[in-house]
Amino acid sequence: MSQLTAQISMSLDGYVAGPNESMENPIGAGGMRLHEWAFATASWNAQHGRSGGEDNADSKVVDEVTANIGAYIMGRNMFGPPPGTSDPDWKGWWDDEPPFHVPVFVLTHHQREPLEMQGGTTFTFVTDGIESALERARSAAGDRDVAIAGGASAIQQYLAAGLLDELHLHVVPVLLGGGKRLLDNAGDPKLEPVDVVASPAVTHVKYRVVRN
Amino acid sequence: MSQLTAQISMSLDGYVAGPNESMENPIGAGGMRLHEWAFATASWNAQHGRSGGEDNADSKVVDEVTANIGAYIMGRNMFGPPPGTSDPDWKGWWDDEPPFHVPVFVLTHHQREPLEMQGGTTFTFVTDGIESALERARSAAGDRDVAIAGGASAIQQYLAAGLLDELHLHVVPVLLGGGKRLLDNAGDPKLEPVDVVASPAVTHVKYRVVRN
Numbered sequence: 098m099s100q101l102t103a104q105i106s107m108s109l110d111g112y113v114a115g116p117n118e119s120m121e122n123p124i125g126a127g128g129m130r131l132h133e134w135a136f137a138t139a140s141w142n143a144q145h146g147r148s149g150g151e152d153n154a155d156s157k158v159v160d161e162v163t164a165n166i167g168a169y170i171m172g173r174n175m176f177g178p179p180p181g182t183s184d185p186d187w188k189g190w191w192d193d194e195p196p197f198h199v200p201v202f203v204l205t206h207h208q209r210e211p212l213e214m215q216g217g218t219t220f221t222f223v224t225d226g227i228e229s230a231l232e233r234a235r236s237a238a239g240d241r242d243v244a245i246a247g248g249a250s251a252i253q254q255y256l257a258a259g260l261l262d263e264l265h266l267h268v269v270p271v272l273l274g275g276g277k278r279l280l281d282n283a284g285d286p287k288l289e290p291v292d293v294v295a296s297p298a299v300t301h302v303k304y305r306v307v308r309n
Numbered sequence: 310m311s312q313l314t315a316q317i318s319m320s321l322d323g324y325v326a327g328p329n330e331s332m333e334n335p336i337g338a339g340g341m342r343l344h345e346w347a348f349a350t351a352s353w354n355a356q357h358g359r360s361g362g363e364d365n366a367d368s369k370v371v372d373e374v375t376a377n378i379g380a381y382i383m384g385r386n387m388f389g390p391p392p393g394t395s396d397p398d399w400k401g402w403w404d405d406e407p408p409f410h411v412p413v414f415v416l417t418h419h420q421r422e423p424l425e426m427q428g429g430t431t432f433t434f435v436t437d438g439i440e441s442a443l444e445r446a447r448s449a450a451g452d453r454d455v456a457i458a459g460g461a462s463a464i465q466q467y468l469a470a471g472l473l474d475e476l477h478l479h480v481v482p483v484l485l486g487g488g489k490r491l492l493d494n495a496g497d498p499k500l501e502p503v504d505v506v507a508s509p510a511v512t513h514v515k516y517r518v519v520r521n
Contacts, residue, residue, distance in 0.1 A: 110323060110490075272496070272497055272500075274495075280321060280484055296502075300502050
């Protein structure tokens, strides 16, 4: 069956965004340091229509975690607009062609018509909970996997509900000292590390959630 | 030169002890889950005078992290007595022959005569700060390394002060959901993962602290 997966870069002290998130800096102070390893890979650059980058172990991981995804689920903060602001025409943090290229189901409390973007991304707004979003995403994905695009809260909710099959962490050797923690309020899942890839920039650990 | 190292088991959510530490349960609720991987190794059992345990990748790591240590530094909570209690004859959490077998320098605010135990362990109480403790430990260790035995606060202080050379984390795939965090208040050291050993029970990552 299609798997529910999540992959995310986390600082060694457990943060997926730095402190003081704002409109100008949506992933907080120092948050970009979590993603430099990816920006340096050939895979990430190719996926964003650019040349360059290194074809190394990290690049292979980027290929792996983005393969075979038929739909995404996304938390409302990751879609936006930023907390405390409102913009009924907000179309996400991306440009007219977001980098998803498949259906994206956005968890939200605000009903809204689906938003069809260029390049195959459609944002569908789901107001009746995480299980409903998963059901709709699975249906859209067919045989392919469903990935949680982020952020922390969406991953936590699926992990705590026992619905996540795989958590692929990219542990970046920096200490952000504050910000948004990934693994708070995530329950006590039985996790098994099933694959580890090490590079000088980051340690990738894939955890399988073991069901009883 | 002799290195200052620390090795410690940490939950995937960043805790080295669970919540609700007490005299009966000095490493908090669920804290023992962080150490089960070590108890299962042949090395740990042999070091504690027992037979049994598995001679696997984890066992080799236990051998590695306990080799070549000429002295330890220990925080006051790790030595004890537990916060809120007082016992002028307290001799640590261990029996008459503690498992260190070399000089141990205890960071404390209370002056006390050195305490010579069986098997080569001597506890010396240092009241004039972490740099003094390090100097004395280096002197005692000679060519061998100095290891911080724990706990979290001692490791944080040496890391924040730029004095730690190597941090060897054993990342255990459990979420404790609360307790004592290892990497708070540790500054922003430049860390480089230099060795990763993976097993089904734990992911060992050795970080070198890079100096500018």
